Amino acid sequence: MKKQMKLNHQLLLTLVVLLGGSIIAFGIILPISIRFFVDRKTYETLLVEQDKLMELGKYYDIQYGRQNGVYHLVYSKNSTMSFNEIDSEVLHQRLMYNEFFDKLKSQIDKQEKMQETYKFQASQESIYYVIQKSEFGEGLVSYTIEANNQSLSHQLFMDTLFIIVVALTIILIIFFRWNNRFVKNLKEIQERLDLIGEGKITQPVELKEDVLEFQEVMIALEDMRKKLYENEQVKKKMIHNISHDLKTPIAVIKSYAESIMDGVYPYGTVEQTAQVIFDQASHLQKRVQGLLYLNRLEYIRSQDEADDVFDMEELIREVASYMEPLENKPQIELYLTKQMYEGDIEKWRVVLENLIDNARRYARDKIVITLNQNQFQLFNDGEAIEEVQYGSIFEPFEVGKGGVTGLGLAIVKKTLMVYGYSITYKNEDEGGVTFTICKN
Template sequence: MNYLSKFMVKINNQLIITIIVVIILTLGMFGIVLPMSIKYLVNHKMYHILLEEQQAFIQEEEAYREGPITDVYHYTVLDNESLYEEEQLDPEILHHLMMYPEFFKGIKGEGTKAEQVVSFHMYKTPNEHIYYLINKIRPGEMLVSYKVDNTSEVLAHELLLNTLSIAVFIFILILIVFLKWTSRLINNLKDIQGVLDTIEGDNLRNAIPTNNYTEEFQEVMCSLDRMRKRLCEEEEAKQQMLHNISHDLKTPLAVIKNYAEGIIDGVYPYGTVEETAHIIYNHAERLEKKVQGLLYLNRLEYFRGIHEAPQWFEMGLLVQEVVSYMKDYEGRQTIEVDTDQSEFKGDPEKWRIVLENLIDNAKRYAKHKICIRVEQDSLSIYNDGEPISIELQTKIFQPFEKGADGVTGLGLAIVKKTVELYNYEITVRNEEKGVTFIIL
């Protein structure tokens, strides 16, 4: 059983088994069903011929007494098994009486055993078949109509051979087409395997050909090519992110290292050891924030694979709370809030981080005013800063992407990952004076 299971794993073996089963069924059909069908057809035809001739004989008996009109012969069997007088019988019937005595001896027995008034029978000889019809026309008298046939068996045999020849030809033709189709199918599957091996080997630069396949395989190849492009884009984004991370971490690390070396050597760039240590602390804190941001971004990827229980909250209340501790109390920038009672799906604490990052980004670029609006299940944050270039709009949500002022960070990348986690979408739009981030 295990061997059979292993054998059936390969599609080639499955196709071989399928072909063998089809051949066996075909041979069974033509070897058993077809001969039986031909035999039934011949018997059915003979029955109707004999029945029609017998009916005609009954209606025009005198005409038939002068000699058989066809090769169907008729005579009467009485209870005493006597026939018409021999001189009244057709010479052919007398000839048949001498050739097939056993046939004529058994007729009365067959007629007696038959329950129907009209019964059809067949008698085989080494060279001929005798088809006969027994009609109990009246009590004690049976009319027998028979036909000696030596061609129907030959014709049936020829018909069977011709049919088998045609069937074998068609079967071979179908088999050739089937094998050609399966060969192409297997080659297409091998091509898919080759493409997957190429993708697995990180060879993502070469486009996948899609034109030399059937429509269904073209769709598969197009899907694989889209996957290749997406993986290529993700790989480029990963490399760019690593480059940006290394560049972003290099400066504070260099400052910390240099200032620490200065302290060791007794040199204090900011005058005193306390002030120099304070600078080291600030840069270490900056590094800590970036590391925490990276860890949180990675956690968001993890959360995408976890099903959270549906949770809804009123966004306006959360906005009011976040603005209360992030607004500029010195009055250089004003934050206007306009909210309704729209509810958003998700964890309020994750949305709190979204609001903090968006407001922090708006404060960085706003000249005087920030407007936050919650209405009809949408959230928008506007600032009256400089517009964002079209090129930057396509990359602004990538990790460590440089903004218009050259600042890099993870805030907007965290925002995008979070809103997508709850099936929302964030876009950026330039206004006549300023920029608006919209979450729908």
């Protein structure tokens, strides 16, 4: 099994590897870069002075060149001389660096390019020189003796290394502070998740952190907590309503069954009494089927299934034909255009049946169904929905007028949510209620 590490240990290990690699890289690359920089600047100085000499000739200020540490020698085919024929300093250099001066003539002869840069390493000093060769075989040598290049390179390296160490120290301090804060935030998120996992969802999630990403996580946690809390309240309310709604038919079935067993028939005959038991059992069956259907919708909602497309106009006409009352009222009026809707046609059939069944319960004279490009509307001319029911009529077992309870409108809303539709209602000024279904 792969060994697991804490996040802060992984971050620390990553930082150590990066810093170690950086230090090693600096230790190798930095000295080379510094030496390259020093060499390049020295050669640039030599080339500038040599160009001045060639341009000015006898008007060239030798002492100005000496101030920059630059000396010049002219090598002819037969002899060697310094630019200044009597120069004790150059003579002294010839004695000090005899090997260097002895090889200059042969280098001039062997040099193929017109101008070339060289470096001669003496015991304590470095001699940088440039040979400018003429087409007649003569050679102009411009050179400088640097005794402090090594110490300069070393000093530059140490100064740069000091800056790097200070910068890395600051980075480490910032990293440890950030790491502690980061881990603390993760632990807080873990604690909140543990509380939610234990069902402790009453306490809101506090937004202490000012980092945007952690705020987004905290907001998502708070949204999840609110939804879980709301679902918990709905579940408790549903359980209460179910127990209350099923208590009466169960009591009736039990008492009537006991009466039959005792030879007593509350409704006159055994058949009539059995019919009451049958009706109450049917009521129970309807409630259980409704609950199972709601649970089925929750499952469908969690699945990523492709939606069918069907003709809503045709389905409305079919459902209205078998749900319109045999008696004259309420009549169902249809004003439909051909519209294609998404979803399972049988589940939409249940939506229409529940909406029409609810409308029949409250309508006086008519039910009007309108279908156009933008929306589906169902109007009934019954009484307005009371204010106390605003926002709750789509809840399971919500008590309506006359003490009627059920799952019809809850099933309607849940089905529409599955397929990306929404439902609203409005009390009309002239009377009646209109339910409207729109695509989200």
